Structures are given as structure tokens and as C-alpha cells.
Amino acid sequence: MDGWPDGPEITLPAGDVTEGVVRVGDTVRRPHQDTSAGVAAYLNHLESVGFAGAPRYLGRDERGRDVLTFIDGEVTGDPVEPWAATDSVLPSVGWLVRALHDASVGWTPHIELRPSTPGRPQPRLPDGEQLLVSQRDVTPQNVVFRGGAAIALIDFDLVGWTTRSVDLANTAMHWVPLCDPLDRDAGLADIDVVARLRLLLDGYGDAAVTSTQLLDAAVLRFGAAYDSMRWNAEHLGGGWARMWAAGAGDVIQRRVAWFAEVQPDLVRALR
Ligand SMILES: Nc1ncnc2c1ncn2[C@@H]1O[C@H](COP(=O)(O)OP(=O)(O)OP(=O)(O)O)[C@@H](O)[C@H]1O
Ligand SMILES: [Mg+2]
Incomplete structure (x- = not known):
């Protein structure tokens, strides 16, 4: 396909999994993946309802890469930069x-968002x-x-089905x-974990997700993460395997243990 902006390819900060994300003019090029059709369908939906907080999916370039709009602004690197670690950003998130x-x-969606993969652990979602x-x-x-x-x-590579409370707990x-x-x-x-959770929850609107729903969803989300991450490391390799080798499984297990310890206090403090 022709007609995309031409110009230097500027390497964007690398994440954990996808390699080769670059900026060209006011577009971003990402390697085409088996989730790209799902991403495109979702981004097209968001565009059609006037949601402005996501890139537009524009198509594929001459090298087959996905083309998205570049969104001007600041994005923190990893580790989180001081400005992105302040309490004041949380309500807007x-x-x-x-x-x-x-x-x-x-x-x-009119298509399967993600290719069906036998054996892949499914997210646990609240009844x-x-x-x-x-x-x-x-x-x-x-x-x-x-x-x-x-x-x-x-x-949007992880696009998929969830619920308000589980997605907010993940956030x-x-x-x-x-x-x-x-x-x-x-x-x-x-x-201050309580204060930061409160700011995030108030930004979301706690009539839509209560603190109890959020904390219960966190238990489901954290409990499912170990099997899911291990499956990704074993079956998808790449960045998933690197994260696993670097101790991602231990981080998940420490999180589960820590959360079990603090949850009763969080329930009381956020009620
Ligand atoms: N549409 C966009 N507008 C503005 N900046 C972008 C856009 N897409 C990517 N970036 C920048 O490039 C970085 C990496 O892009 P992205 O998050 O899409 O890939 P990734 O993190 O490498 O992927 P993964 O999380 O799958 O490993 C982002 O953190 C952001 O700084
Ligand atoms: Mg990323």
C-alpha cells in the first residue's frame, strides 16, 4: 500500500514484548501480529463512537506493518519517571x-479478537x-x-474480554x-497505597466500581496471573520468556502473598 507519510524512522522506547515499534511522521508502525485484526476492529469501534483517547488504525504499510496515528504528548519510560509517579496523575488515569x-x-466484535489457543489459561472474571x-x-x-x-x-495488543472491576484492578x-x-x-x-487507590477509584467513579468490587477483582486478577504468564513464556517465548527468566513469576507470587496480608486493611480503609 502507498501513500503513507515518508521520512525517517524514529525508534520508540521499547516495551517488554513487541520489537520494532517506530514513528514515521505522525504515524506509528508496529509489526503485524495475530492480534492485529482484533486491535483494528476495536480501534475502529472506538473511533466510530467518538472516543478520542486511542490511536486510529490506518491500515498496513508497504512492509506489512500496522499503521496507527501517533499521539502527541508525554509517555513515561521504565522505570516510572518522577512526574508519572505523583499522586496527581491518578484521577485522570x-x-x-x-x-x-x-x-x-x-x-x-464481529471477529474473534484473539486467535483461539487451546490450553491457554483464561482470565478469571467475577460472576x-x-x-x-x-x-x-x-x-x-x-x-x-x-x-x-x-x-x-x-x-492495544492485549485487547480482549474483561469486566470494569478486573480491568480497573489491573490498572x-x-x-x-x-x-x-x-x-x-x-x-x-x-x-500511600490507600490514598493512591482512592484517587484512581474516585477518578473512575466509585458508583460504577465499588472499592469492594475492585479489591475482589484484584484477588481474581492476581491469582490468575502466574499460570497465564508461565503459559505465555512457554508458548509464546520472546519477551514473555525473557520476563519469566528475569523473575516475573516470583514477582507475581510475592504480590499474591502481600495482597492477602494487606487486603483486610484496604477493605476497612476504602469502605
Ligand atoms: N500511537 C502512539 N502515539 C504516541 N506514542 C506511541 C504510540 N505508540 C507507541 N508509542 C510510544 O512507543 C512506546 C512503545 O510502543 P508500544 O507500547 O505500542 O509497544 P511496546 O510497549 O513495545 O509493546 P509491548 O508492550 O507489546 O511490548 C510507547 O511506550 C510510547 O512511548
Ligand atoms: Mg507498551
């Missing part, structure tokens, strides 16, 4: 995830909560900020963060 969920609820499609990977490195507020999500895991203090980035060593 919660608000952005809420807006994404509101734009997604009720949408049923009785409405399913919705979401980006499911709201890490600090996947949120674009402008003027100190979160304005867009990028990196909290990355943004509070919810992990054993041993595993926090240095800039987040002295955080």
Missing part, C-alpha cells in the same frame, strides 16, 4: 479507563458482572499525558502499584 469502558460496553472489551494493559508506559493529565491509551496493579514493596520502582518506595 481512572477517568480515562472509565471513558474507555463507557465507550466499549455493549460492543460485540454477575457485565463483560466488555478493553485494552487490558493500562501500564504507565501505555498512557499518553498532556498538561499533567492522561489523555490517551496506546498499545491499579500497574499504577498504584499493587505489588510487594520489594518490587516497587525506587521512586514509588514510600507510597
Whole structure:
């Protein structure tokens, strides 16, 4: 396909899994993957309902790569930069995830979002909560900020079915963060977990997800992570295997143990 902006390829900061993400003019080129059709379908849906907080899927370039719009703004690197570790960014992250969920609820994709893979552990989701499609990977490195507020999500490779509470718990895991203090980035060593959870939850709107729902969803999400990550490491290799070899499984187990210890206090403090 022709007609894409031409110009130098600027390497973008690498994440854990996808290699070769570059910027060309006002577009981003990402390697085409078996989830690309699902990503395209979801981004097209978000565009059709006027959701502004995601890139547009533009097609594929002459090398077969996915072409997306580049979203201008600030994205933190890894480890999390001081500005992205402040409490003041959290309400806008919660608000952005809420807006994404509101734009997604009720949408049923016309294709399988992810290729069906026998044996792959499925996410554990709470009984009785409405399913919705979401980006499911709201890490600090996947949120674009402008003027100190979160304005867009990028990196939709993990698009799939979830619920409001599980996706918000996953967001909290990355943004509070919810992990054993041993595993926090240095800039987040002295955080007040309750205060940061409260800011995220208030940004989302706690009428839509209560603190009890959020904490219960965190137990489900954290409990499923070990098997899921190990399966990805064994079957997908690449960055998943590298993360596993670097101790991702231990981090997950420490998180589960830490959360079991602090959960009763969090329940009381957030009620
Ligand atoms: N559409 C976009 N607009 C602005 N910046 C982008 C966009 N896409 C990617 N970036 C920048 O490039 C970085 C890497 O892109 P992306 O998150 O898509 O891939 P990745 O993290 O390498 O993938 P994975 O998480 O699958 O390993 C982002 O953290 C962000 O800084
Ligand atoms: Mg990323």
C-alpha cells in the first residue's frame, strides 16, 4: 500500500514484548501480529463512537506493518519517571479507563479478537458482572499525558474480554502499584497505597466500581496471573520468556502473598 507519510524512522522506547515499534511522521508502525485484526476492529469501534483517547488504525504499510496515528504528548519510560509517579496523575488515569469502558460496553466484535489457543489459561472474571472489551494493559508506559493529565491509551495488543472491576484492578496493579514493596520502582518506595487507590477509584467513579468490587477483582486478577504468564513464556517465548527468566513469576507470587496480608486493611480503609 502507498501513500503513507515518508521520512525517517524514529525508534520508540521499547516495551517488554513487541520489537520494532517506530514513528514515521505522525504515524506509528508496529509489526503485524495475530492480534492485529482484533486491535483494528476495536480501534475502529472506538473511533466510530467518538472516543478520542486511542490511536486510529490506518491500515498496513508497504512492509506489512500496522499503521496507527501517533499521539502527541508525554509517555513515561521504565522505570516510572518522577512526574508519572505523583499522586496527581491518578484521577485522570481512572477517568480515562472509565471513558474507555463507557465507550466499549455493549460492543460485540464481529471477529474473534484473539486467535483461539487451546490450553491457554483464561482470565478469571467475577460472576454477575457485565463483560466488555478493553485494552487490558493500562501500564504507565501505555498512557499518553498532556498538561499533567492522561489523555490517551496506546498499545492495544492485549485487547480482549474483561469486566470494569478486573480491568480497573489491573490498572491499579500497574499504577498504584499493587505489588510487594520489594518490587516497587525506587521512586514509588514510600507510597500511600490507600490514598493512591482512592484517587484512581474516585477518578473512575466509585458508583460504577465499588472499592469492594475492585479489591475482589484484584484477588481474581492476581491469582490468575502466574499460570497465564508461565503459559505465555512457554508458548509464546520472546519477551514473555525473557520476563519469566528475569523473575516475573516470583514477582507475581510475592504480590499474591502481600495482597492477602494487606487486603483486610484496604477493605476497612476504602469502605
Ligand atoms: N500511537 C502512539 N502515539 C504516541 N506514542 C506511541 C504510540 N505508540 C507507541 N508509542 C510510544 O512507543 C512506546 C512503545 O510502543 P508500544 O507500547 O505500542 O509497544 P511496546 O510497549 O513495545 O509493546 P509491548 O508492550 O507489546 O511490548 C510507547 O511506550 C510510547 O512511548
Ligand atoms: Mg507498551
